[in-house]
Amino acid sequence: MNILIIYGTTEGQTRKVAGFLQNEFENQKHHVTLSDANGTPPAPAGFDVVILGASMHMERYQEPVLYYIREHHAALSKTVSAFYSVSLTAASDDEASWHELKHITERFLIAGHWHPALVEYVAGALRFTKYDFFKKFILRQIAKRADPAAAAGDDKEYTNWDALKAFCTKIEQLAAAAPVTVRPEESDFEAVC
Numbered sequence: 001m002n003i004l005i006i007y008g009t010t011e012g013q014t015r016k017v018a019g020f021l022q023n024e025f026e027n028q029k030h031h032v033t034l035s036d037a038n039g040t041p042p043a044p045a046g047f048d049v050v051i052l053g054a055s056m057h058m059e060r061y062q063e064p065v066l067y068y069i070r071e072h073h074a075a076l077s078k079t080v081s082a083f084y085s086v087s088l089t090a091a092s093d094d095e096a097s098w099h100e101l102k103h104i105t106e107r108f109l110i111a112g113h114w115h116p117a118l119v120e121y122v123a124g125a126l127r128f129t130k131y132d133f134f135k136k137f138i139l140r141q142i143a144k145r146a147d148p149a150a151a152a153g154d155d156k157e158y159t160n161w162d163a164l165k166a167f168c169t170k171i172e173q174l175a176a177a178a179p180v181t182v183r184p185e186e187s188d189f190e191a192v193c
């Protein structure tokens with residue numbers, strides 16, 4: 001399979017997740033193209049699977065990811081596509097916070113006119129040693145809800161790598177059940193016939 005993974009990140013955890021997914025798929029002999037949404041990510045045409053990832057900051061996902069979705073939503077709807085959301089809320093078991101996370105994510109996907117086949121909520125990381133004063137203040141408030149023990153200011157990674165392996169398996173199963181991807185040259189051919 002030919003897989004495209006595009007990520008939006010601020011402190012690097014969503015990129016780390018993208019790298020993990022790349023590794024998992026490459027171990028299964030798939031070809032992976034990894035791209036930062038801040039650069040010039042390739043269009044979805046010609047890929048069997050497109051995965052987009054973004055992290056939550058102040059209840060918003062990175063705008064370059066939204067721009068990509070808006071520009072390519074028609075092509076995304078013709079391929080097997082998945083979204084993974086990275087946040088601290090996903091590390092919490094607070095029902096109200098989860099409700100809010102899902103609501104924000106739904107609004108984001110609706111704003112992009114995109115209906116991914118899968119949405120995965122990934123617990124991110126606290127990087128207090130890298131935050132400036134302002135970020136430390138914000139994260140202490142968020143951590144109080146997600147993980148009160150961590151609010152003291154230690155770095156901590158919450159990402160469940162086994163759950164991400166299961167995410168890869170689900171994507172492979174969806175792609176195996178989907179019709180064969182039409183390459184750009186083939187669709188051009190159909191268009192002129």
Ligand SMILES: Cc1cc2nc3c(=O)[nH]c(=O)nc-3n(C[C@H](O)[C@H](O)[C@H](O)COP(=O)(O)O)c2cc1C
Pocket residue numbers: 008009010011012013014015055056057058059060086087088089090123124125126127135138139142
């Ligand atoms: C300034 C700032 C604001 C954040 N806001 C939220 C938030 O509103 N909700 C949440 O669940 N997590 C929030 N987080 C936690 C991040 O989503 C988490 O640290 C994630 O791992 C960041 O991923 P990234 O390194 O790919 O940007 C915030 C983090 C920072 C630094």
